[in-house]
Amino acid sequence: MPPFETRPIQVQYLKAACSSCSVLELCLPLGLSHQEVERLDTLILQRVRVKKGHTLYRAGDPLSSLYAVRLGFFKTSVLSVDGREQVTGFQMAGEILGLDAISSNLHACSAFALEDGEVCPIPFAQLEQLSQALPSLQHNLNKILSREIVRDHSMLLQMGNMNADERLAAFLLNLSQRLSLRGYSSRAFVLRMRREEIGSYLGLRLETICRCIAHLRDQGLVIIDGKQVQILDLEGLKQRVAGCHNAARE
Amino acid sequence: MPPFETRPIQVQYLKAACSSCSVLELCLPLGLSHQEVERLDTLILQRVRVKKGHTLYRAGDPLSSLYAVRLGFFKTSVLSVDGREQVTGFQMAGEILGLDAISSNLHACSAFALEDGEVCPIPFAQLEQLSQALPSLQHNLNKILSREIVRDHSMLLQMGNMNADERLAAFLLNLSQRLSLRGYSSRAFVLRMRREEIGSYLGLRLETICRCIAHLRDQGLVIIDGKQVQILDLEGLKQRVAGCHNAARE
DNA sequence: CGTCACGTTGACTCTGTTCAATGCTAGTGG
DNA sequence: CCACTAGCATTGAACAGAGTCAACGTGACG
Numbered sequence: 001m002p003p004f005e006t007r008p009i010q011v012q013y014l015k016a017a018c019s020s021c022s023v024l025e026l027c028l029p030l031g032l033s034h035q036e037v038e039r040l041d042t043l044i045l046q047r048v049r050v051k052k053g054h055t056l057y058r059a060g061d062p063l064s065s066l067y068a069v070r071l072g073f074f075k076t077s078v079l080s081v082d083g084r085e086q087v088t089g090f091q092m093a094g095e096i097l098g099l100d101a102i103s104s105n106l107h108a109c110s111a112f113a114l115e116d117g118e119v120c121p122i123p124f125a126q127l128e129q130l131s132q133a134l135p136s137l138q139h140n141l142n143k144i145l146s147r148e149i150v151r152d153h154s155m156l157l158q159m160g161n162m163n164a165d166e167r168l169a170a171f172l173l174n175l176s177q178r179l180s181l182r183g184y185s186s187r188a189f190v191l192r193m194r195r196e197e198i199g200s201y202l203g204l205r206l207e208t209i210c211r212c213i214a215h216l217r218d219q220g221l222v223i224i225d226g227k228q229v230q231i232l233d234l235e236g237l238k239q240r241v242a243g244c245h246n247a248a249r250e
Numbered sequence: 251m252p253p254f255e256t257r258p259i260q261v262q263y264l265k266a267a268c269s270s271c272s273v274l275e276l277c278l279p280l281g282l283s284h285q286e287v288e289r290l291d292t293l294i295l296q297r298v299r300v301k302k303g304h305t306l307y308r309a310g311d312p313l314s315s316l317y318a319v320r321l322g323f324f325k326t327s328v329l330s331v332d333g334r335e336q337v338t339g340f341q342m343a344g345e346i347l348g349l350d351a352i353s354s355n356l357h358a359c360s361a362f363a364l365e366d367g368e369v370c371p372i373p374f375a376q377l378e379q380l381s382q383a384l385p386s387l388q389h390n391l392n393k394i395l396s397r398e399i400v401r402d403h404s405m406l407l408q409m410g411n412m413n414a415d416e417r418l419a420a421f422l423l424n425l426s427q428r429l430s431l432r433g434y435s436s437r438a439f440v441l442r443m444r445r446e447e448i449g450s451y452l453g454l455r456l457e458t459i460c461r462c463i464a465h466l467r468d469q470g471l472v473i474i475d476g477k478q479v480q481i482l483d484l485e486g487l488k489q490r491v492a493g494c495h496n497a498a499r500e
Numbered sequence: 501c502g503t504c505a506c507g508t509t510g511a512c513t514c515t516g517t518t519c520a521a522t523g524c525t526a527g528t529g530g
Numbered sequence: 531c532c533a534c535t536a537g538c539a540t541t542g543a544a545c546a547g548a549g550t551c552a553a554c555g556t557g558a559c560g
Contacts, residue, residue, distance in 0.1 A: 078403055078404075078407055080407055080411055082492065084411045086403075086406055086407040086410050086411055088403045088406055099396055099399055100396055100399045100400045100403060101396070102392050102393055102395070102396035103393050103394075103396035103397040103399070103400050104400075108400050108403065109403065128385065128388065128389060128392070129385075131388070132382060132385055132388065135378065135379075135382055138378065138381070138382065138388060139378060141392065142352050142378070142391065142392075142395065143352055143353050144353075145352070145392065145395035145396060145399065146349055146350055146351070146352035146353035146395060147353040148399050149349055149350045149353070149395065149398050149399060149402065150350045150353050150354075150358050152399060152402035152403065152405075152406065153328055153336075153338045153350060153358065153359065153402065154328075155402075155406055156336060156338055156402065156405055156406065156409065156453075157328055157330055157336040159406065159409040159410065159453055160336050160409065160450065160452075160453035161330050161334050161336055161453075200410065201410075202410075203406075203409055203410035203411075242332070
């Protein structure tokens with residue numbers, strides 16, 4: 001186990017308000033009226049800084065809050081009985097952490113910061129209470145939960161039907177698309193996770209990730225130097241994924 | 251494509267009421283007071299019969315209702331761009347179909363009946379409306395959505411970290427456990443799906459499923475004759491899954 | 501009785517894993 | 531300042547597990 005897994009999180013309190021947040025339209029308040037956002041603000045009392053390598057919560061912890069990522073990059077993962085890690089997702093600004101805890105009031109996975117970041121804790125009991133009064137807030141929460149289900153199903157499709165190169169291409173495209181939604185370049189970005197974590201997420205070994213990076217590089221689709229990614233041929237990458245398995249094989 | 255994919259569903263109206271349903275405590279009304287269930291009953295106007303081989307809804311259909319399975323056995327699946335099927339789940343009595351449609355108001359997967367069954371359509375707009383008035387109903391919906399996320403994550407763990415034998419063992423144990431929750435035998439049951447569908451669900455080919463069945467049989471853990479399953483050694487099967495990959499390998 | 505869909509098994513192939521060696525970078529301590 | 535270490539990334543070679551292709555069996559059903 002990496003050493004950082006034993007460090008507790010360091011909490012620093014900062015003022016928070018959805019109404020002045022830059023990822024407002026990607027997050028829980030999406031589509032709410034100004035007045036509704038102000039009521040939601042009454043729940044979001046603070047931002048919490050999480051330093052790189054620290055844990056926001058662990059599998060088994062009781063659910064107190066969901067966490068909206070405001071800044072930074074997180075991974076969530078579950079452990080198999082024999083201690084193997086399965087990364088279940090990478091989250092960036094505007095995405096919500098902790099959804100899987102609602103079912104049992106215990107977190108089913110752990111959340112780690114892959115770089116320094118900030119999250120807005122959303123006390124869940126109060127969120128449910130407030131969403132009694134705000135239909136559109138309740139609807140948003142339902143949508144966010146459902147979106148996570150859709151995302152998981154597409155991961156299952158990747159794991160079940162795509163080969164290693166295709167999975168990596170799909171992974172890079174997914175990052176590219178989410179980053180561009182947040183105003184960053186879709187063609188140049190930095191991987192915040194290690195090869196091993198990408199591999200775990202995609203159901204592959206880290207060596208396979210290295211080799212797939214080499215394949216995509218040799219085909220002139222991307223340049224990946226360490227954690228620095230440059231996408232040379234976005235369309236080519238997309239074709240690689242669409243022509244899923246067997247089709248258009250070299 | 252199998253021929254039944256083109257048949258429309260045949261709708262037959264039957265009286266329905268959660269308050270008199272046998273899977274009440276596994277379904278949406280879980281934990282609701284008698285009065286609350288009666289209000290929920292006002293939404294559940296009918297049961298719909300779905301005959302084996304028929305489609306309840308298809309990917310792309312607009313979301314009008316969620317469906318509670320009352321009887322029978324369903325599969326849900328998504329298609330990849332090039333027409334490959336990925337089975338995302340098998341649903342039995344008390345489980346809810348259509349959750350992935352909430353995110354976009356369009357069904358993201360299709361639902362097929364693997365045997366004659368009955369579902370209770372739950373008009374989603376009205377469900378959201380009613381859950382404004384009934385906090386515990388809203389809470390249940392949240393829980394059900396979250397439970398699906400947890401389930402998907404455990405499927406990702408299976409696909410990412412388990413070999414073929416382990417996945418099949420986990421699959422059989424999961425069926426066994428859900429059936430026993432519903433009052434059926436946990437040691438003898440019938441597979442409602444074909445080998446190919448099991449394979450798609452587990453990210454394997456149908457031939458691999460056959461071979462894994464043979465492996466488990468040769469180890470004296472199960473007897474599987476066609477669709478008839480008999481579990482001889484429940485504990486042995488569990489060990490097979492827990493000692494996930496590499497551990498306790500023969 | 502013949503057809504068709506499904507299931508089983510074998511032989512061979514191939515993709516991804518495993519194991520190992522090597523390189524690179526950042527951090528640490530003498 | 532440099533030697534040393536630790537963690538991460540890359541690459542090669544050998545191996546193994548699952549895929550592919552093909553043949554055959556079986557049971558349901560018109």
